[in-house]
Amino acid sequence: MSLVDPGAAPGLPAAGRLPVRAMIDASRARVVGRVRESEVIAAALAAGRSVLLEGPPGTGKTTLLRALAEGAGAGLELVEGNAELSPARLVGHHDPSRVLTEDYRPENFVPGPLVRALTSGALLYVEEVNRVPEETLNVLLGVLSERRLHVPRLGIVDAAPSFRLVAAMNPSDSVGTGRITPALYDRSCRVGFVHQDADEETAIVRRDHGVVDAGFLERAVRATRATRAHPELRLGSSVRGALDLVAVAASLAELRDVGLAGRLAAGAESTGTDAALAALTGRVQLLEGSTRTVEEVVAELWAASAPVDEQSGSGDGDAGKA
Numbered sequence: 001m002s003l004v005d006p007g008a009a010p011g012l013p014a015a016g017r018l019p020v021r022a023m024i025d026a027s028r029a030r031v032v033g034r035v036r037e038s039e040v041i042a043a044a045l046a047a048g049r050s051v052l053l054e055g056p057p058g059t060g061k062t063t064l065l066r067a068l069a070e071g072a073g074a075g076l077e078l079v080e081g082n083a084e085l086s087p088a089r090l091v092g093h094h095d096p097s098r099v100l101t102e103d104y105r106p107e108n109f110v111p112g113p114l115v116r117a118l119t120s121g122a123l124l125y126v127e128e129v130n131r132v133p134e135e136t137l138n139v140l141l142g143v144l145s146e147r148r149l150h151v152p153r154l155g156i157v158d159a160a161p162s163f164r165l166v167a168a169m170n171p172s173d174s175v176g177t178g179r180i181t182p183a184l185y186d187r188s189c190r191v192g193f194v195h196q197d198a199d200e201e202t203a204i205v206r207r208d209h210g211v212v213d214a215g216f217l218e219r220a221v222r223a224t225r226a227t228r229a230h231p232e233l234r235l236g237s238s239v240r241g242a243l244d245l246v247a248v249a250a251s252l253a254e255l256r257d258v259g260l261a262g263r264l265a266a267g268a269e270s271t272g273t274d275a276a277l278a279a280l281t282g283r284v285q286l287l288e289g290s291t292r293t294v295e296e297v298v299a300e301l302w303a304a305s306a307p308v309d310e311q312s313g314s315g316d317g318d319a320g321k322a
């Protein structure tokens with residue numbers, strides 16, 4: 001196995017290998033499913049490539065990358081991409097008050113996430129990369145080509161062998177999709193993320209809320225997933241909605257001294273509805289022209305998510321179905 005990236009230009013710092021097996025093991029331990037994505041990302045990073053993760057919010061991109069970085073034994077520098085991410089914020093700056101008395105010196109340079117990642121050999125993870133201003137993206141593109149950065153008045157900063165760039169973006173986010181994005185695509189491997197299936201989403205919620213009734217967890221996931229297919233909604237909720245729904249319901253149930261189950265007792269159905277409204281109404285968006293409110297749509301989805309068989313098959317009168 002070569003330690004030198006064959007694609008690196010002579011004289012420039014090369015990417016070293018990363019421990020692909022340890023990365024995958026760490027992701028298996030911390031991430032539900034995502035086996036294919038984890039293998040492909042780990043393999044690409046191990047081979048010295050940078051990666052673009054593309055998928056809707058809440059699909060586990062950050063969770064997976066954190067696990068892979070941990071498995072690689074590399075740090076993770078996380079940067080939120082937005083219009084305020086100037087080159088100076090990304091790279092770092094000289095402390096202006098110290099410059100006044102000491103002039104420009106390496107000691108008074110305050111490194112930003114890019115310089116920290118380059119020198120420590122961390123993974124630099126830039127979320128919402130399509131929101132980053134073009135001049136800042138240009139800095140990143142330069143680093144991708146050269147594995148080194150020229151910082152005015154500081155000098156050349158070479159990338160440590162384990163340094164990699166991982167960028168993430170939401171494909172339906174049209175904010176600031178600049179001209180530069182094709183250049184980033186051309187220098188990265190791309191891995192697409194879609195929502196996981198119901199069983200895996202239930203397993204994600206169960207990891208955080210193992211003590212909550214399994215039927216209730218399944219119902220919370222069912223209601224959350226239904227927001228993604230509802231004809232009146234243009235945006236549905238990620239699994240974060242189900243995680244919040246169960247968390248809020250568990251607290252409310254304790255407060256109100258009611259039990260949670262797939263089929264809630266008459267006195268507990270409103271607790272499920274309250275939790276669903278709190279967890280989901282802010283995460284969904286109505287299609288333009290819809291005549292109903294998000295509250296009405298979510299309340300209806302919650303009611304419809306009650307398990308069908310128990311609901312109709314039971315004669316004990318406490319179905320509590322709205």
Ligand SMILES: Nc1ncnc2c1ncn2[C@@H]1O[C@H](COP(=O)(O)OP(=O)(O)OP(=O)(O)O)[C@@H](O)[C@H]1O
Binds near residue numbers: 034056062204239
């Ligand atoms: N496969 C998974 N395994 C374990 N937890 C997951 C998984 N997918 C999502 N989660 C959980 O769902 C939540 C959202 O995941 P995460 O923050 O990784 O999503 P993301 O894709 O980075 O979202 P965004 O695009 O908004 O940054 C987290 O609480 C995370 O723990």
Ligand SMILES: [Mg+2]
Binds near residue numbers: 061062063127
């Ligand atoms: Mg994220």
